[in-house]
Amino acid sequence: MGRILLVCDSGATDKLQTLAMVASGAVTNDVEVYIFFMHDAVYALKKDAPTEPDVTSVFPEVAEKVNQARKEGKIVHWKELLEDLKELGDLTITACVQITEILGLEKADLLPFVDDIVGVSSLAEQAMLADRVISF
């Protein structure tokens, strides 16, 4: 059906949530998805990541209502979504080697759905293989 590369360098909850939503649309439509987490996004993948920050927005009403919806369980958490998608379709999740080295993280320190720790050459290769690249 096609192939997309999603790149996320933000640890902000709203960015990660958006990433997972886009990935879910792609996987359910039989699109092959490759995700590359960089910078803060890698930190969010830590098994022992600190308490997740609330969703932020330039509009206070948006932040308030989205965070309320999250508390009420109306929004499926991005980690849960990605875990589900792994079972459902062709999804590869990778983390940037540079930031894992800086933070002293091994693959075992990251959430189980992370497939590999890779560098920018792999990222470039995936970008060339993909029909579309989306960054968050």
Added chain:
Amino acid sequence: MMTEVHSTLDARNLSCPMPVLKSKKALKAIEINQILEILATDPGSMADIPAWSRTTGQELISSEELGPKNFRFLVKRLK
């Protein structure tokens, strides 16, 4: 003539993207040429279930709005 339904997915009270995600799972669980009934309340379903059926090569037999935010779809698994 009534269409024979082989499996029903109750996706009511689930919001996007869960109805489509669960539909995909449910469709995998039935045989080719069998029919999945999907019940949903998410307003996005009216566009999403047909789009998902089209792009994944399944047959959308029907989509109905039974009432406000109350939808029913029949999807035939073709592959």
